[in-house]
Amino acid sequence: MENQILQIIYLIGSLTFIIGLKRLSHPDTARRGNLIAAFGMTIAIAGTIFLYRNDSGESFSSTNIILIFVALLIGTILGVLGAKKVKMTAMPQMVSLFNGMGGACAAIISVIEYQHHFAPGQYGYMGTVLAGLLIGSISFSGSMIAFGKLNGNINDKTIPGQSIINLLLLAVLIGTGAYLTTMQEPSMLLLGILTAGCLLYGIFFVMPIGGADMPVVISLLNSFTGVAAALGGFIYHNQVMLTGGILVGSAGTILTILMCKAMNRSLLNVIIGSFGGGASGTAAIGNSAMGTIKEISVTDAAVLLSYSKKVMIVPGYGLAVAQAQHACHELENLLEEKGVEVKYAIHPVAGRMPGHMNVLLAEADVPYPKLMEMEDANNEFNSTDAVIVIGANDVVNPAAKKNPQSPIYGMPILEVEYAQNVIVMKRGMAAGYAGIENELFYEPKTRMLFGDAKATLQKLITEVKAN
Amino acid sequence: MEQLINFLSSNMGMIYILILSVFLGIEVIANVPSVLHTPLMSGANAIHGVVIIGAIIVMGQAEPDNYLALTLGFLAVILGTLNVVGGFVVTDRMLELFKKKKKQ
Numbered sequence: 001m002e003n004q005i006l007q008i009i010y011l012i013g014s015l016t017f018i019i020g021l022k023r024l025s026h027p028d029t030a031r032r033g034n035l036i037a038a039f040g041m042t043i044a045i046a047g048t049i050f051l052y053r054n055d056s057g058e059s060f061s062s063t064n065i066i067l068i069f070v071a072l073l074i075g076t077i078l079g080v081l082g083a084k085k086v087k088m089t090a091m092p093q094m095v096s097l098f099n100g101m102g103g104a105c106a107a108i109i110s111v112i113e114y115q116h117h118f119a120p121g122q123y124g125y126m127g128t129v130l131a132g133l134l135i136g137s138i139s140f141s142g143s144m145i146a147f148g149k150l151n152g153n154i155n156d157k158t159i160p161g162q163s164i165i166n167l168l169l170l171a172v173l174i175g176t177g178a179y180l181t182t183m184q185e186p187s188m189l190l191l192g193i194l195t196a197g198c199l200l201y202g203i204f205f206v207m208p209i210g211g212a213d214m215p216v217v218i219s220l221l222n223s224f225t226g227v228a229a230a231l232g233g234f235i236y237h238n239q240v241m242l243t244g245g246i247l248v249g250s251a252g253t254i255l256t257i258l259m260c261k262a263m264n265r266s267l268l269n270v271i272i273g274s275f276g277g278g279a280s281g282t283a284a285i286g287n288s289a290m291g292t293i294k295e296i297s298v299t300d301a302a303v304l305l306s307y308s309k310k311v312m313i314v315p316g317y318g319l320a321v322a323q324a325q326h327a328c329h330e331l332e333n334l335l336e337e338k339g340v341e342v343k344y345a346i347h348p349v350a351g352r353m354p355g356h357m358n359v360l361l362a363e364a365d366v367p368y369p370k371l372m373e374m375e376d377a378n379n380e381f382n383s384t385d386a387v388i389v390i391g392a393n394d395v396v397n398p399a400a401k402k403n404p405q406s407p408i409y410g411m412p413i414l415e416v417e418y419a420q421n422v423i424v425m426k427r428g429m430a431a432g433y434a435g436i437e438n439e440l441f442y443e444p445k446t447r448m449l450f451g452d453a454k455a456t457l458q459k460l461i462t463e464v465k466a467n
Numbered sequence: 468m469e470q471l472i473n474f475l476s477s478n479m480g481m482i483y484i485l486i487l488s489v490f491l492g493i494e495v496i497a498n499v500p501s502v503l504h505t506p507l508m509s510g511a512n513a514i515h516g517v518v519i520i521g522a523i524i525v526m527g528q529a530e531p532d533n534y535l536a537l538t539l540g541f542l543a544v545i546l547g548t549l550n551v552v553g554g555f556v557v558t559d560r561m562l563e564l565f566k567k568k569k570k571q
Contacts (some may be wrong), residue, residue: 013517017514018491021492021496021511022495025495025496025500027500030506030562030565031559031565034506034513034555034559037514037555038513038559041516041551041555044517045519045520048523048524049527052523052524052527060527064526064527064529065527067541070541071542071544071548072548074545074548075551076548078545078553079554080552082549082553083553083556083557086557088560088561091509095505095509095557097553098516098550098554099512099515101549101550101553102512102516102518102547104543105516105544105546105547105550106521108539108542108546109518109521109543111539112543116525116536124470124473124475124478219508222511222512222515226511226515228518229518230485232520232521233521234478236520237481238521239481239484240517240520241517241521242481242488243484244514244517246484246489247488247491247492247511247514248492248515249489249515250489250490250492251493251496254492254496255499255507255508255511259504353504353505353508355503355504355507358502359506371502
């Protein structure tokens with residue numbers, strides 16, 4: 001009886017995940033969708049604790065139930081604290097961190113299953129367990145590296161022949177997994193070696209990938225963990241784990257592909273990881289040949305903006321780092337009061353995650369209609385008097401259109417060079433996250449405004465007020 | 468080979484769910500506007516936290532003297548909870564910002 005009720009609960013849980021994801025993809029219903037999925041998760045967890053019966057009809061022992069609740073409590077406190085405290089700008093690494101936790105969870109389940117229910121000859125079952133371990137631990141260590149990178153603790157590193165080493169290591173890991181599947185006796189030693197190898201692969205996998213590819217990697221690791229969860233569903237014949245995991249696995253893969261498309265790169269290219277290594281080599285091209293850069297003073301910039309008819313703001317990661325979204329919104333309001341039309345041009349991969357800029361600007365109460373997607377914005381630069389690029393670099397680099405040697409060649413960009421004037425706010429002349437020189441800065445119509453984005457915006461606000 | 472066929476046929480129901488879910492996952496997010504990419508990724512991240520169900524099953528069935536299973540299971544439940552709770556709360560925080568703006 002209990003098991004039948006649990007099955008119904010799982011059915012409801014699966015349904016909430018589907019409805020939740022569906023609603024998450026529309027702005028009006030997104031928040032409700034998230035809550036619906038959270039509700040489904042809660043009943044699935046509670047149902048499992050109280051209603052789960054093993055094959056001989058036994059429930060969990062009360063000691064174990066208490067231990068489960070202690071663990072749930074610890075996890076909830078840490079999770080809520082972490083999620084509430086994190087700044088909006090640090091959101092991508094937080095998602096990466098939580099994703100890693102899920103991967104580790106899946107890997108641990110596989111280790112225990114291997115030790116506990118070793119079934120020689122049951123190739124399908126053993127293969128599922130080991131695949132869960134493989135994917136879960138790669139997802140865990142990969143996510144941790146992605147977290148460290150986005151947090152600025154870890155730099156991009158490539159060892160020579162990285163992609164070949166990666167492929168070889170992956171082949172060895174899959175081979176070891178297949179061998180373990182066919183073994184007649186359990187070998188915890190070999191399992192340990194396999195786990196260590198997978199963790200290492202996760203590190204190697206993310207380590208060389210830099211710059212513009214980071215959002216893709218997080219999305220990919222997200223779908224990895226989904227697949228690992230689905231494999232858990234196979235192990236326990238648990239439908240809610242299967243549907244939840246696979247939904248995320250496939251939705252995450254599509255999201256990953258959408259992002260790759262936005263950058264005009266193939267997924268294979270990202271996985272093999274040639275971008276990070278190649279970028280530094282091409283960075284040296286034509287630094288001196290590009291001409292000189294021209295600075296603009298805050299006062300001149302303020303005058304230019306105040307007397308423009310139409311101003312377009314191009315935000316990038318620099319805006320996020322400087323926490324300048326509120327100052328940016330204030331400047332926008334001021335200019336609007338002066339009768340200037342102000343809009344935001346949002347590149348799909350600006351920042352460190354797709355939609356990152358939208359979230360940040362939403363935090364600062366910038367209204368939806370002011371946010372323009374790339375295609376629409378590109379149609380309007382011709383009639384724009386001034387563009388302010390705030391902490392963005394690669395997404396406005398004309399090399400993506402003109403220079404076939406450039407690593408970002410072919411990536412669609414915001415064509416700000418068609419505007420009358422371009423003001424670039426930047427901390428210094430360093431190259432962008434992808435490590436590529438930007439010839440936009442040397443264009444005759446471009447003026448540089450150096451300094452911290454927030455401080456500079458505030459100065460600009462004061463000047464505009466005085467005008 | 469026979470083993471494999473047995474495995475497939477005894478899991479046929481699950482395999483049907485798997486195939487249909489793959490297409491469902493693609494369909495469900497096909498029309499998402501780029502504004503919602505980050506919250507969607509975060510929400511999906513929370514949903515794969517469903518792996519915690521497996522951790523609870525492992526933990527609940529661990530014998531009192533199987534310290535390896537108890538310790539690892541305990542850890543797995545904590546990690547899974549972090550994934551679920553952290554994921555949903557972060558997503559809600561992001562979406563809250565969108566909602567606040569709508570009222571104006």
